[in-house]
Amino acid sequence: MPYTEEHIQQTRTAILESAFNLFTQKGFEATSIDQIMQGADMTRGAFYAHFSSKSDLYRQALIHSAKKTQAKYHKPEKVSEQSWLKVLLRGYLHKDHLNQKNSAPCPLAFLVTDVAIREDTVREAYTDAYRSMNNMISNYANSNSNTKPKSTLAATAMLIGTVAVARALDDEQLTHELLESCRSEIKNILENN
Amino acid sequence: MPYTEEHIQQTRTAILESAFNLFTQKGFEATSIDQIMQGADMTRGAFYAHFSSKSDLYRQALIHSAKKTQAKYHKPEKVSEQSWLKVLLRGYLHKDHLNQKNSAPCPLAFLVTDVAIREDTVREAYTDAYRSMNNMISNYANSNSNTKPKSTLAATAMLIGTVAVARALDDEQLTHELLESCRSEIKNILENN
Amino acid sequence: MPYTEEHIQQTRTAILESAFNLFTQKGFEATSIDQIMQGADMTRGAFYAHFSSKSDLYRQALIHSAKKTQAKYHKPEKVSEQSWLKVLLRGYLHKDHLNQKNSAPCPLAFLVTDVAIREDTVREAYTDAYRSMNNMISNYANSNSNTKPKSTLAATAMLIGTVAVARALDDEQLTHELLESCRSEIKNILENN
Amino acid sequence: MPYTEEHIQQTRTAILESAFNLFTQKGFEATSIDQIMQGADMTRGAFYAHFSSKSDLYRQALIHSAKKTQAKYHKPEKVSEQSWLKVLLRGYLHKDHLNQKNSAPCPLAFLVTDVAIREDTVREAYTDAYRSMNNMISNYANSNSNTKPKSTLAATAMLIGTVAVARALDDEQLTHELLESCRSEIKNILENN
DNA sequence: ACCAGCGGGACATCCCGTTTGT
DNA sequence: ACAAACGGGATGTCCCGCTGGT
Numbered sequence: 024m025p026y027t028e029e030h031i032q033q034t035r036t037a038i039l040e041s042a043f044n045l046f047t048q049k050g051f052e053a054t055s056i057d058q059i060m061q062g063a064d065m066t067r068g069a070f071y072a073h074f075s076s077k078s079d080l081y082r083q084a085l086i087h088s089a090k091k092t093q094a095k096y097h098k099p100e101k102v103s104e105q106s107w108l109k110v111l112l113r114g115y116l117h118k119d120h121l122n123q124k125n126s127a128p129c130p131l132a133f134l135v136t137d138v139a140i141r142e143d144t145v146r147e148a149y150t151d152a153y154r155s156m157n158n159m160i161s162n163y164a165n166s167n168s169n170t171k172p173k174s175t176l177a178a179t180a181m182l183i184g185t186v187a188v189a190r191a192l193d194d195e196q197l198t199h200e201l202l203e204s205c206r207s208e209i210k211n212i213l214e215n216n
Numbered sequence: 217m218p219y220t221e222e223h224i225q226q227t228r229t230a231i232l233e234s235a236f237n238l239f240t241q242k243g244f245e246a247t248s249i250d251q252i253m254q255g256a257d258m259t260r261g262a263f264y265a266h267f268s269s270k271s272d273l274y275r276q277a278l279i280h281s282a283k284k285t286q287a288k289y290h291k292p293e294k295v296s297e298q299s300w301l302k303v304l305l306r307g308y309l310h311k312d313h314l315n316q317k318n319s320a321p322c323p324l325a326f327l328v329t330d331v332a333i334r335e336d337t338v339r340e341a342y343t344d345a346y347r348s349m350n351n352m353i354s355n356y357a358n359s360n361s362n363t364k365p366k367s368t369l370a371a372t373a374m375l376i377g378t379v380a381v382a383r384a385l386d387d388e389q390l391t392h393e394l395l396e397s398c399r400s401e402i403k404n405i406l407e408n409n
Numbered sequence: 410m411p412y413t414e415e416h417i418q419q420t421r422t423a424i425l426e427s428a429f430n431l432f433t434q435k436g437f438e439a440t441s442i443d444q445i446m447q448g449a450d451m452t453r454g455a456f457y458a459h460f461s462s463k464s465d466l467y468r469q470a471l472i473h474s475a476k477k478t479q480a481k482y483h484k485p486e487k488v489s490e491q492s493w494l495k496v497l498l499r500g501y502l503h504k505d506h507l508n509q510k511n512s513a514p515c516p517l518a519f520l521v522t523d524v525a526i527r528e529d530t531v532r533e534a535y536t537d538a539y540r541s542m543n544n545m546i547s548n549y550a551n552s553n554s555n556t557k558p559k560s561t562l563a564a565t566a567m568l569i570g571t572v573a574v575a576r577a578l579d580d581e582q583l584t585h586e587l588l589e590s591c592r593s594e595i596k597n598i599l600e601n602n
Numbered sequence: 603m604p605y606t607e608e609h610i611q612q613t614r615t616a617i618l619e620s621a622f623n624l625f626t627q628k629g630f631e632a633t634s635i636d637q638i639m640q641g642a643d644m645t646r647g648a649f650y651a652h653f654s655s656k657s658d659l660y661r662q663a664l665i666h667s668a669k670k671t672q673a674k675y676h677k678p679e680k681v682s683e684q685s686w687l688k689v690l691l692r693g694y695l696h697k698d699h700l701n702q703k704n705s706a707p708c709p710l711a712f713l714v715t716d717v718a719i720r721e722d723t724v725r726e727a728y729t730d731a732y733r734s735m736n737n738m739i740s741n742y743a744n745s746n747s748n749t750k751p752k753s754t755l756a757a758t759a760m761l762i763g764t765v766a767v768a769r770a771l772d773d774e775q776l777t778h779e780l781l782e783s784c785r786s787e788i789k790n791i792l793e794n795n
Numbered sequence: 796a797c798c799a800g801c802g803g804g805a806c807a808t809c810c811c812g813t814t815t816g817t
Numbered sequence: 818a819c820a821a822a823c824g825g826g827a828t829g830t831c832c833c834g835c836t837g838g839t
Contacts, residue, residue: 031822049333067823068826069822135329136383140241146386177401180374180377181374185373187332191329191342191343194343207367212401270833417800439719442830463830517767522716522770525712526628532771532772566764569766570759570761573715573763574762577718634810635812647818
């Protein structure tokens, strides 16, 4: 095989990350393949050697970034579930997450609306990612609970919704209050029963 | 002037509603002025007599639809706050809302991501709409509470997030569970303290 | 209606003729809409106000040029069928026809192969034009015949084939002989029986 | 060299035949090297080891298919010229020839228009093939004639024209009549004098 | 107010020739 | 000989704002 597998993977990853950045900042339609490839230090011609279409790339970029986010919020062995959950929430509901200063912005929040109007394969990928995130939170939340595990679906949606809405708001004070409110409510939901 | 004020308003409204429909179904970029005007039974030439640009229209369509949603969920005088809140939640978290069979889909949920990447004037309009919705819910929820009023910002975001995420999911069963979960959690948040 | 009907028709005709010229000289695929519009002294943007697609234009250009050719070979009242047929053949089988110095090159000969690989609507138009040409020749040829009218389908195909092949040949002498041969054979076919 | 001469020739032939198929079905411009190589079960990388450009390939494919056609219509020793001519005409003017079900479609008929707009080297190859076909028919037709050999150039053009036009027509009945008409007229031309 | 011709910008996709590597 | 990444050219189609015209 020409070009080492490693080199190909690097290229592929560079495209995926450039794409995800642009998709979250400008949306699917407003992002051109030229821009994406420029962000990956290549030209348009190379694109179709890696992805079959812009749509295909969108799906893969969604999956890729979901994995990254998932990895970022994965609990280290030595930490307890309870305390890790707090860390997770603090990170997820942090201002830096909104401004994409965060290294791994969550596609579930940044692409919701966009995904809803995309084709089924994309929505499937989103559904998988949502389920994963929900499972993760569910695990951490139910660990110390001696009552029966409860649905965290809405709690997860609240996290996603908070970040998504906060990103759309044009009032820093309100954004701050919203994040704060979410931090306090999410505890009630996850701890109380 | 050969056209009556009323006719102008009708035309304007037709454009706004056609626009909102398309914006929610295809997003800002993928919606063309031609399509919008076709949905309002006119041609592009007429567009510029009413709006200065697609962006301007987007903002106005957002405001228009927010008012419509607000009106739809406005409590009739004879009904108690508590019971009306239940009606409101049932309507908002209903499947028909997702599929746009609902007569007044909520722009806050249908356009979140899209708004976040639009210019400031649009985000201002979104912020206003979000505040209004939050106030409304807050009023209904705090009416019977003798404790101090509490922030409902996250609860509102949960509603929005649930609808937004549900629209993106590709699994009917999961969608159903999410709506269900939200219905039960929202009560805890709004009632408990 | 804005712009007079006449102006629109002029524009339309200019596009059609520019298109036919290019299609015969470079083929369907190698001809770009930019080139066509440039030949009609306009820019690409105006194109779609007149035709729905390049394919549509091709069909219409075929029809337009077929009509022109038909008109060119239409017998004046005072001339006898017999003598007019000779004029017609002389013009059709003339070198100037091949080089497109002729004012109305016959699409049946110049586009045969191209039409065969185009969609059905185009082939329908071609079929109509072929039938018309055949009828015309048939009328002139059978006029003085007191025997029963005979099929001229192959004679027509011979004319078309001769011009088409002659255009493809790279040997002036051979081209000349072919045209000569066709002139003599066509008489036998049309007159004898 | 790790590849045998035989293997190279097989590959070469596979490319030529795939190319000719596509050129007749989609035309020169609409056929990509990728498609051709796919039809030969290889990728584009291998192409340039055999041909210098698409144009070069076109010329060679024309020559190759002309030889194949020529071979197919070559008279077996035991058959008389007269009866073989009938076989030849029957085969050439058969419906299966049009639909490419025939194993060796005639490039003279399938590519006329396309060749006319190609560069000189291609037209030379076409001219050679046309001369060959004409010679062949001429030989068979003049064998039993005790009069001086006559030009069959137009007769050959009629065959080519008939097949070319028939392929472009969109009316089975008319196609049938055209082939029929050609069959009967060609006899007159070749036999009578 | 509304219609439609027109100019010109943009972009996903395709395509071809070269390069890198086996 | 063959495979595939890559650069960069081309084009049909769409899109938007302007303008002539009713």
